[in-house]
Amino acid sequence: MPALAEVFREHGYEGASLALISRATGLGKGSLYHLFPGGKAEMAACVLAEIDAWFEANLYRPLRAAERPETAISDMFEAVQTYFRSGRRVCLVGVLALGGGRDLFAEAVRGYFVRWVAALDDALRRTGHDAAASAALAEEVVAQIQGAIVLARALDEPAVFTRALAALQSRIATAAG
């Protein structure tokens, strides 16, 4: 199943052929269509749901629920750094947002980002930012993370990603009220 996710990440929705998926997972078509009767669309939807659940549990919920929001935010950066392998690993949700099966997964993609921004906004506000500032900052941070993945990949320089995260963290710290 992680292998399945990796195939979609590396090749996008359209580029992930059943042959590739079959090879990457080691499962034949029979098994695949037994597990996912809905075919490729269901596979992608399932992967998306898993990703969403992971982010919800490991990032969004802590951001919203943490007693010390500052720690939750810096935990988020650490988790993001690890999850995206310093920018070597691509964000599947971002990939789907840009191309491929945009209409198919629009709702899931939207929810993923809406909740990320909202959770970060919540945490930022509780560190002392006023409402307007924290909303804008949350949006900026999420966008910057996505953009840093693009740039790090394009330049083939993971350091770009790491640097971007560090810059964001220091901006948040100095902007804090």
Place this chain on the structure above:
Amino acid sequence: MPALAEVFREHGYEGASLALISRATGLGKGSLYHLFPGGKAEMAACVLAEIDAWFEANLYRPLRAAERPETAISDMFEAVQTYFRSGRRVCLVGVLALGGGRDLFAEAVRGYFVRWVAALDDALRRTGHDAAASAALAEEVVAQIQGAIVLARALDEPAVFTRALAALQSRIATAAG
């Protein structure tokens, strides 16, 4: 030819089938393969080259050569805003960086971003930023633009893109000196 570019933007490299391309351009396969003997790869390469040339002429060169770098920078934001249709239009180079024919176009993709960052860095430095700050800021700005496209698309809210550009401009202005 702009139609060709749009097909690649909307469907990515793998998703842009010859049937789609043919319909979008109004050209039959015969004409397409007469114009681009190298097939789809050559079409994409040609589109990429055109995009690169456009950015070079309209953004990079002005950034490097302008007498008043502040104006060149704000012109850049205006051009970006128009070119990406307030985030409704996707950056083909970013799309290629994330998925699809990454290996095929890696060099072109890399060059596009390297030169963008370098040109912006040049202009920023001439507004008074010291070397380290302007290099970091240039990288941040380009990444933020890419990320804002992703986010605006995902949320289906072009305003996100516009807002991100405005925030960047004001950050540059206040950080100057």
Place this chain on the structure above:
DNA sequence: CGCTGTTTGTACCGATCGGTACAAACTTGG
């Protein structure tokens, strides 16, 4: 008009696409 060279539409190629059918190979309860 006829001739020459380029631009185009169309039929076709093998390969591969996503998806289905189904019978062997398994596990499992008795």
Place this chain on the structure above:
DNA sequence: CCAAGTTTGTACCGATCGGTACAAACAGCG
């Protein structure tokens, strides 16, 4: 150990993929 149910490999389906062949349609020039 056998019957019932589940998991798997494989052969196959029509559609479409990127790409080629080639002959009609076309242009410019005499």
